[in-house]
Amino acid sequence: GQQLNQSPQSMFIQEGEDVSMNCTSSSIFNTWLWYKQDPGEGPVLLIALYKAGELTSNGRLTAQFGITRKDSFLNISASIPSDVGIYFCAGQRRTSYDKVIFGPGTSLSVIP
Amino acid sequence: NAGVMQNPRHLVRRRGQEARLRCSPMKGHSHVYWYRQLPEEGLKFMVYLQKENIIDESGMPKERFSAEFPKEGPSILRIQQVVRGDSAAYFCASSPPWTSGGYNEQFFGPGTRLTVL
Numbered sequence: 001g002q003q004l005n006q007s008p009q010s011m012f013i014q015e016g017e018d019v020s021m022n023c024t025s026s027s028i029f030n031t032w033l034w035y036k037q038d039p040g041e042g043p044v045l046l047i048a049l050y051k052a053g054e055l056t057s058n059g060r061l062t063a064q065f066g067i068t069r070k071d072s073f074l075n076i077s078a079s080i081p082s083d084v085g086i087y088f089c090a091g092q093r094r095t096s097y098d099k100v101i102f103g104p105g106t107s108l109s110v111i112p
Numbered sequence: 113n114a115g116v117m118q119n120p121r122h123l124v125r126r127r128g129q130e131a132r133l134r135c136s137p138m139k140g141h142s143h144v145y146w147y148r149q150l151p152e153e154g155l156k157f158m159v160y161l162q163k164e165n166i167i168d169e170s171g172m173p174k175e176r177f178s179a180e181f182p183k184e185g186p187s188i189l190r191i192q193q194v195v196r197g198d199s200a201a202y203f204c205a206s207s208p209p210w211t212s213g214g215y216n217e218q219f220f221g222p223g224t225r226l227t228v229l
Binding site for chain 1: 116145147152153154155156157160167168170171203205210215216217218219220221222223
């Protein structure tokens with residue numbers, strides 16, 4: 001079945017550092033999504049990407065839709081303690097209805 | 113505007129019992145999705161429902177699991193004769209009706225954590 005791979009699996013960084021994480025797939029996706037999940041809560045959408053090569057920012061977060069349509073990355077600049085959580089990439093293969101497939105997540109810890 | 117509501121937040125069942133998980137979508141949302149999350153893993157799609165209709169159940173186990181979204185009231189995910197492997201967090205999401213193009217954002221509830229003893 002469809003699978004997404006995320007790297008790294010976990011990260012420990014100092015407050016103020018920049019963070020980069022990525023997501024890859026063996027098949028093409030037409031929509032890439034980045035979600036954040038806080039402990040004990042449901043995921044919250046951070047950024048949605050719709051076109052190959054698209055670069056989108058949301059505050060300190062920047063995400064890109066890979067040219068091959070098989071990957072995406074998320075950057076967080078100047079990390080702060082509230083950035084702690086699990087970051088999931090997700091995608092849909094079709095532009096009409098399609099189920100959302102989630103990656104296994106990258107766990108981010110920020111050391112004050 | 114209340115978000116997606118799920119109850120109970122925590123549910124403990126013994127093997128062989130039934131578990132009923134409830135989800136009330138956001139106001140104005142007519143589409144509901146259920147996901148399962150095992151520890152240290154991402155969310156796995158289970159089922160997509162509209163009012164009184166199951167649209168996509170490709171992620172639902174063939175036995176013991178069922179879902180409904182009646183005309184009135186919340187969506188229900190029902191697990192019969194639970195086993196230890198059913199222990200997980202179950203998330204519900206809702207969205208407005210689908211439109212062409214773009215992503216029909218799914219808003220997630222806080223989840224129900226099911227523990228099977």
